[in-house]
Amino acid sequence: MxxxxxxxxxxxxxxxxxxxxxxxxxxxxxxxxxxxxxGGFWENESLEDLxxxxxxxxxxxxxxxxxxxxxxxxxxxAPNAGHLALARFGRDRPGFRLIxxxxxxxxxxxGSAGVxxxxxxxxxxRCTKEGTSREDRRVPLPEIPPRCACGAMLRPxxxxxxxxLPEGAMREATEAARRSEVFLSIGTSAVVYPAAALPExxxxxxxxxxxxxxxxTPLSPLADEVILGPAAQVLPxxxxx
Numbered sequence: 523m524x525x526x527x528x529x530x531x532x533x534x535x536x537x538x539x540x541x542x543x544x545x546x547x548x549x550x551x552x553x554x555x556x557x558x559x560x561g562g563f564w565e566n567e568s569l570e571d572l573x574x575x576x577x578x579x580x581x582x583x584x585x586x587x588x589x590x591x592x593x594x595x596x597x598x599x600a601p602n603a604g605h606l607a608l609a610r611f612g613r614d615r616p617g618f619r620l621i622x623x624x625x626x627x628x629x630x631x632x633g634s635a636g637v638x639x640x641x642x643x644x645x646x647x648r649c650t651k652e653g654t655s656r657e658d659r660r661v662p663l664p665e666i667p668p669r670c671a672c673g674a675m676l677r678p679x680x681x682x683x684x685x686x687l688p689e690g691a692m693r694e695a696t697e698a699a700r701r702s703e704v705f706l707s708i709g710t711s712a713v714v715y716p717a718a719a720l721p722e723x724x725x726x727x728x729x730x731x732x733x734x735x736x737x738x739t740p741l742s743p744l745a746d747e748v749i750l751g752p753a754a755q756v757l758p759x760x761x762x763x
Contacts, residue, residue, distance in 0.1 A: 599628065607758045640692065646678075700724070707731070
């Protein structure tokens with residue numbers, strides 16, 4: 523693991539406004555497969571068939587069977603030391619904002635409150651008629667595809683390819699990035715926009731930008747500090763938790 527600078531530790535100790543963006547690498551050590559790596563969720567699967575509104579309209583049963591299996595896999599995973607470190611840090615820092623691209627719910631399971639969910643939550647379902655959403659953690663689901671009390675079909679409450687991010691969540695995340703004094707980009711590939719723009723927003727607004735990842739990304743040249751290592755190892759030392 524790369525060394526952590528004294529400057530960064532001082533900034534985190536003094537800074538009131540810290541924001542963090544987490545991606546798939548954050549949960550990899552909890553056993554959650556990343557979506558694009560070998561052995562990941564999308565290996566040998568078609569994004570068009572499983573993660574687009576058109577694919578859902580064409581074969582909702584197939585889409586739900588795939589998501590039900592993903593829910594089963596993730597429900598067996600527990601928050602790792604990185605998730606727990608962020609949760610403890612957030613409890614001590616009311617100005618801390620946690621933003622995630624992940625849909626696995628592990629930040630909430632670790633105890634983080636007020637997480638900004640850019641891509642939704644795999645354990646929430648949304649009515650295709652009324653637009654209302656609710657939590658449903660049953661694994662497996664008793665009915666595929668599941669249905670709302672109104673009789674309409676439910677869909678996973680996640681952002682599919684070709685859909686826009688929730689307006690409120692993106693607005694809140696952008697404001698958190700803009701106001702941050704320190705911005706941590708953790709376990710994200712830095713290639714999926716518009717989420718990948720948040721570290722750039724923070725940097726332009728004067729934040730000290732830190733990347734934490736197992737390898738360098740397109741964000742690395744922009745970062746003030748790059749810490750190479752798994753989040754579960756880096757974060758407890760970095761955040762003093």
